[in-house]
Amino acid sequence: MKPDFPMIAAFVAGIMTLPVAQADNFHGKTGAMGGAGVASADLVTGMSLNPASLAAIREEQGFNIQLNAGALTSDEDDLIDNAEGLRDRLDVIDRRQVTLDDIQFVADKFNQLANKSLLLSAGASAYLGMPTSLGALAVHGKSELRLGATTEVDQTDLDRINDARDSANLIQGLVDQYGTDFSNYTPQQAAAVVSALQASGLLTPEQINQALATGSLDTIELLDVDDIQSEFVGRGAAVTEAGITFARRFQDTSVGITVKAQRVDVIEYRANVQNFDEDDFDADQYRADGSGVNVDLGIQHEYGNWRVGAVASNLMKETYTAPTGHTVTIEPRLTLGAGYRANGFTLMLDADANAYDNMITGQESQFARAGIAIDVFDWAQLRLGYKSDLKSVIADTTTVGLGFRAFGTANVDIAAITGDNDTVGAILQLGLSF
Incomplete structure (x- = not known):
């Protein structure tokens, strides 16, 4: 042909x-x-x-x-699914007080995404x-x-999230021992809580003053979503x-x-x-x-x-x-x-x-x-x-x-x-x- x-x-x-x-x-x-x-x-x-x-x-x-x-x-490593899961949780955190579960979830997701x-x-x-x-x-x-x-994970983000997780664990331990509100503490208990927060080296003076001003450990802002650079x-x-x-x-x-x-x-x-x-x-x-x-x-x-x-x-x-x-x-x-x-x-x-x-x-x-x-x-x-x-x-x-x-x-x-x-x-x- x-x-x-x-x-x-x-x-x-x-x-x-x-x-x-x-x-x-x-x-x-x-x-x-x-x-x-x-x-x-x-x-x-x-x-x-x-x-x-x-x-x-x-x-x-x-x-x-x-x-x-x-x-x-x-x-x-299910990169897309993990990235979407992290994005959705950060969006929720940005609208309410962060919890220990939030920080643990974010920390896990960042570790799953790093170098993947x-x-x-x-x-x-x-x-x-x-x-x-x-x-x-x-x-x-x-x-x-x-x-x-x-995902290009910023090391500063990892350090910040790990510090936030350690801080959340510390605060959870104090809540389990003394409760959340300072109004329910004796002077000795309040002094012990503040001393523990200061001695940990995990919280800034501003974060500690935030708890004292509001009278509650639950109001400490441990993670600001807007600071994440990854x-x-x-x-x-x-x-x-x-x-x-x-x-x-x-x-x-x-x-x-x-x-x-x-x-x-x-x-x-x-x-x-x-x-x-x-x-x-x-x-x-x-x-x-x-x-x-x-x-x-x-x-x-x-x-x-x-x-x-x-x-x-x-x-x-x-x-x-x-x-x-x-x-x-x-x-x-x-x-x-x-x-x-x-x-x-x-x-x-x-x-x-x-x-x-x-x-x-x-x-x-x-x-x-x-x-x-x-x-x-x-x-x-x-x-x-x-x-x-x-x-x-x-x-x-x-x-x-x-x-x-x-x-x-x-x-x-x-x-x-x-x-x-x-x-x-x-x-x-x-x-x-x-």
């Missing part, structure tokens, strides 16, 4: 309007193999990893369409590949969304792109190039913990966008059953900045791969040759990936994979997947992802060749 260029134009226009977000190789086949496949992924998913893979398409295959969607999340984080990736993509008289051609649209959240921070980026790939085979070597237009939305949300609202993450005041053009280059070579490959992605380095100053850099990445295929068995190994900034934390990540696939009969595949961040910033993940091919034209591929820090995810791929 020869290319229908009006169909191509309509396809590109359609995928450019999709409200999608793709993240770190969310493709049902290679995603189930840890994301490996630079050297030996087939053309069905190879375009997403190495443009040279597209050269494997044959003229008699005609068009090949692939749609992918998936999501991955890591929230071991949430990560979310989600997305989808669409590809259309076809043969031409000069080589193989493909168009694609994809986008990736990566969000992270953390912040909830959400960071992320959405990278949306549309591009065209051309690949050609020269005997045992294939080469490919992808030229793509990119739009990058950078997000940094900051709010005091008592004002946190997850629905404000994508508000305009926390988001900025920019656009550019980028290029990927790839090569593959076969040695019998063995294959090697390399891909240089995003050759044009660009930096994008949120209104708050948080930056995201799209930077070059070189990935090397090796693979083996024989008798229904496939092995893939990939490794990033350089580290690159994590879009959320700004820390560098550098991944190694491995995967295997085993043919089951003529219409199914079992896949396993593993992905590890050599910089230990992102949790390692293990993947498992199944692929089904019907009538030689349709494919359905699913993958499940699990990893450290309660990391879970899933990917679905649907494809059609005609």
Whole structure:
């Protein structure tokens, strides 16, 4: 089947309007193999990893369409739930006298939130590949969304809350022994209470004078919500792109190039913990966008059953900045791969040759990936994979997947992802060749 260029134009226009977000190789086949496949992924998913893979398409295959969607999340510490619980209790405390139970709750929540984080990736993509008289051609649209959240707990807040808890315990002990109201104390009891408050070193003279002036231990203000400085921070980026790939085979070597237009939305949300609202993450005041053009280059070579490959992605380095100053850099990445295929068995190994900034934390990540696939009969595949961040910033993940091919034209591929820090995810791929 020869290319229908009006169909191509309509396809590109359609995928450019999709409200999608793709993240770190969310493709049902290679995603189930840890994301490996630079050297030996087939053309069905190879375009997403190495443009040279597209050269494997044959003229008699005609068009090949692939749609992918998936999501991955890591929230071991229930960050959002704990942040919302803290915010709601602080809002209540701000309207009434703080209790020992309040202070204990706030202290527990601050300890649960300190040095904790949430990560979310989600997305989808669409590809259309076809043969031409000069080589193989493909168009694609994809986008990736990566969000992270953390609580930047101020040490002064922790010290203040711990002091308030100790003070509340002291006052509760005095109430249990003498009662709440000074009017019910004997002069000796009143002197003992004041002496205990002063000797503890936990209360300021102003707080002690407040109790004396009101005649009650219950009126001492132990925690002022307005003094809390800790912040909830959400960071992320959405990278949306549309591009065209051309690949050609020269005997045992294939080469490919992808030229793509990119739009990058950078997000940094900051709010005091008592004002946190997850629905404000994508508000305009926390988001900025920019656009550019980028290029990927790839090569593959076969040695019998063995294959090697390399891909240089995003050759044009660009930096994008949120209104708050948080930056995201799209930077070059070189990935090397090796693979083996024989008798229904496939092995893939990939490794990033350089580290690159994590879009959320700004820390560098550098991944190694491995995967295997085993043919089951003529219409199914079992896949396993593993992905590890050599910089230990992102949790390692293990993947498992199944692929089904019907009538030689349709494919359905699913993958499940699990990893450290309660990391879970899933990917679905649907494809059609005609």
